[in-house]
Structures are given as C-alpha cells and as structure tokens.
Amino acid sequence: MPILIVGIDIISEEPMRFAVVSWFNGKIIKHGEFTFYRLLRFIRTKKPDIVAMDNIHELGEYLRKFIRAIPQGTKIVQVTGRPGEQKPLWSLAKEHGIRIGDKFNPYEEAKVCALLAAKGVGYEVLPFEDEVIIKVSRGRSQGKGGWSQDRYRRRVHNLIQNKVREIEETLKRADIPFDLEIKEKDQGLERGEFRVYTSREELAGLIKPMKGGDVEI
Template identity: 35%
Template structure:
C-alpha cells in the first residue's frame, strides 16, 4: 500500500500572497520511502504520477478551507486515491491522541514528523475517507482547440478537430460497453463531427476505464455527481471494545461493560 502523508510547513491556501508549502512523507507497505517539501501544484502532480492509495491529512483546512474548494480538490485526485482525515470527520480528536493508540510518538512542531505520523496512522486503518460524490460519473469529451473562423483551411481544420472528438467518443463508448457499464450520452453535432459528447455513467469514478486527459485536439474530463453534503466514512469498522469481568467457580459469572461503563451483557 502506498500512502502520502502531508502537513503544512508555511503559507496558507487562504493567502493570496504566500502560497502553501507542505511536508510530504511517502510510505510504502509501512516503510518510509521519501520525505520532501512540495507546493500544492507539485503535490497534485506527484499524486497523479504515483497514484497512492491514500492521501492522509490531519485537517482538510490545510488544503481546502471551504466546501467548494474541497469538492474541487477531490475532483483533481485520481479515482483510486482516497483523501483520508486521520483525526476524524465531524468529531475530531488530536493527532497526538490518535497516534498514541498505535504507540506512535512525534514532535508536533515538526511538519515532517506530523506528516509521517499521519501516514503511519492511515496505514493502520485509522481515519475517515472524505466522500463528496455519488455513484455517478460524467465523462465530457470536448475540443481542446478553437477551430477559428473563415476560409477553406479553417473549415478543414474544424472538420479535423470535430472528427477527432467523435473518434475519441466512440473509443470511450466501446470501453464502457466492454465493461458492461450502464450509461446515457448526449452529442453536440458540429461541422465534420461533434464538438462535445457527454456520457453519464452510473458508477463510481474508480470503476471508469477512462482517465481525464488533455492533448492535441481533444480533452477528456471526468467529474462525479456531487453529494449535497460531504460525508466521512471510516476506513475500517473498528470493533466495540468491552471490559469483561469473570467470577470463576462451579458456576461462572460474566459481566461485560462498554468503555462508558454501561452494562452490555450479564450471564
């Protein structure tokens, strides 16, 4: 499992003058792979290059101060990469307390140490995944260039661009059909082909056999249908811990309490 853990070094996503810089710690199968300082733009590039399973943070405020910013940030992540808040969702606790559950200690004044702790905690299955999209994905295929105006050469150029959009759309449709995915599409006819094709697929982004891309005459963009409210889903369903008292003898008595001292079972 490949995990990116980050923590803010300087700057802020709220600032217009001082751009944020992050400590990035990369952990692979539990071992520290590398540590480096990155801008937000470079972080996104590295995430796309390495396709980590998890991007672990201790607060989404460090990458997206507002809900709309968080939606946009999640749209930039590869479909397989989960954004995980290791300190919890609506009810958060400190990273020090969470890390202590796994005997992880760190210097809270060192951003690299915090990023390392966040990645290690996520490796142990702690934290919540930030979920912002429904089980529906929109694939949009459009021109990447403007065909311009006037003249025979411009007409040939427009025909070439619109023909390429149509060709890419047919390839995407074949991929969807080969996977047996349910979808509906809408085409916008243009000279020599189409200027835009939209597929609405009833599946999560990580199940779509197409990636966002841009190059030449055509660009492809994947976007999920936004939930009305961002959700936080636990990475793992942790068992409920119990305190069990036993009175041995000819007849054994057993009582079980939860961690709040409430009686769960007596026998």
C-alpha cells in the same frame, strides 16, 4: 498486497506549501516541500492507495480542486476522524503506539498521518457528489416608497446579513465546506446563497428552514 500511502501536512498557507512523506511496505520516505500543483502532479503520478492528512479543511479554497483532482482509486483519509468528531492527532498517535518526534515539525505530522492511515485509522472523505443550496432572502413584500418602507427594508437587509453570518459560522464549526454568494444592499444583504458540499442528512439539525417571517431560508 503492499499499499502506498502519502501523508501530507501544511507548512505554510501563503503561499500554500506541503510537507510530503510516503509509507510503503513499512518504510517511511520523506519527499520534501511541495507546492499545491506539484503535490497534485506527484499524487497523479504515484497513484497512492491513500492520501492522509489531519484536517482536509486546512486546504481552504483549494479543497474542492484537491478532491476532484485525486486519481480514481485513491482514497482521501482524514486520520483525526469524521468532521465534528475529530480527535487530536497526537492523542491518536499515542493511542496507536506511534512514536512522536518534534510535534512542531510538519514532516513529523505528515509521517504520523501516514502511519495512522496504515493502521486503518481515520475517516474517508468522499467526493462532493451531494450539494445543497441554502438561500437566505426577504420573506414578505416591503411595499413601495415612503420613509417607513425604507426603514423596514433596511431592517430586513440587516436581518438577512445576520442570518447569513450565523449560517456561515455554523457550517465552519461543523467543518462542512461551502461557497457563498451575496448581494449587498443598504449596508446589509439583500440575499445570500450557500452552495454546501454535503448531504441534507448531514445538515439536519444544523440549518433550520424559516418561512413566513421577515427572512426566509
């Protein structure tokens, strides 16, 4: 049974615009330049079997909305592979015998994404069913009043800020989507709370709990 695949690539981020092509029964059709919301309407109307792109995290703040707006039965495929194990798009194209035109043309990238997905290449991105909360806060009482207590409090808030930045960079390097809420204090942070959209298994070895010190995770 023929399947419909929509391949997309980002043309610009501000404003967010996409190059959109489709693959159906061996034929590629170029649909043009879409805004984010026009793209969602197009996908909801066409109900493709697969939406393919090279890196879903290029969607940035639109990622969660995009995934949750996709019709039931439509798969989102990151053709470059599982986060942290991705291969360059053009290497994959060559590996699978796909002829490449202008590498700097977003429509060419969208086309290659669709063709790779048609060959069964890629990693299926699942909806955010798993969420893990990571809280970074002070670990022990800071006492009351006095210069030494104030200095200690500022030190702890700086440590919390550094740890929050460290976790943020770790999640970004691993291509794991998250939201972050912080409470600023003393030119540092009193606390930070990450809402991470993945399973605990995916975080194993990346984020280590800390207890009993100045900062707890």
